[in-house]
Amino acid sequence: MVKIRLARRGRKKLAMYDVVVADARSPRDGKFIEKIGTYNPLTVPASIVLQDDRAFHWLMVGAQPTDTIRAILSYRGVMYKKHLQVGVNKGALTQEQADTKLNDWLKAKQEKIQEKINHVAKSKADQAKSRKEAETKIREARAEAIRKKAEVVVAEPAPAPSTEETAAEPQA
Numbered sequence: 001m002v003k004i005r006l007a008r009r010g011r012k013k014l015a016m017y018d019v020v021v022a023d024a025r026s027p028r029d030g031k032f033i034e035k036i037g038t039y040n041p042l043t044v045p046a047s048i049v050l051q052d053d054r055a056f057h058w059l060m061v062g063a064q065p066t067d068t069i070r071a072i073l074s075y076r077g078v079m080y081k082k083h084l085q086v087g088v089n090k091g092a093l094t095q096e097q098a099d100t101k102l103n104d105w106l107k108a109k110q111e112k113i114q115e116k117i118n119h120v121a122k123s124k125a126d127q128a129k130s131r132k133e134a135e136t137k138i139r140e141a142r143a144e145a146i147r148k149k150a151e152v153v154v155a156e157p158a159p160a161p162s163t164e165e166t167a168a169e170p171q172a
Contacts, residue, residue, distance in 0.1 A: 001023075002021060002023060002024070002061075003021070003064050003065070004069045005022060005066045006018070006020075006028075007022075015041070015042070017038065017041075019035070019036050019038065019039055019055075019072070020034065020035050021033045036058070037051055038050075048076060050078075056078050059078065060082065077109060080102065080105055084102055
């Protein structure tokens, strides 16, 4: 049985994965038939580089995706493309109809992804702006405290010797 699955690479706590087509009996990071992409879950949103046509080919010849790969293929539209192609093969719809449905779905998905990327970038910018404002307030408060302390020191004249001290001193 042939599976489409992930093969781990990268160092400790910085994992990246290769999307590979491999025999189900081979070890996770062992021998594989073909590498069809990469997956990095550490970025926001997760970066997926995948040869969609090769993944579609392997699905159509019977390769079984793992759960994670199935989610990735659904996200990229490969599973939907397979679903539509099976419908074309059965005669439920024409190839042109299937292509139109797939293109419409891909456009909507791309807009959704771009919206998420824009939202993440905006939230990062807002966080940076609020951090900078907080730092500015702290800096201004410190400067005000230093200024007040300097005013107090300037306002108080040097202590003059008191009359009691001058009277207590013996005159020679």
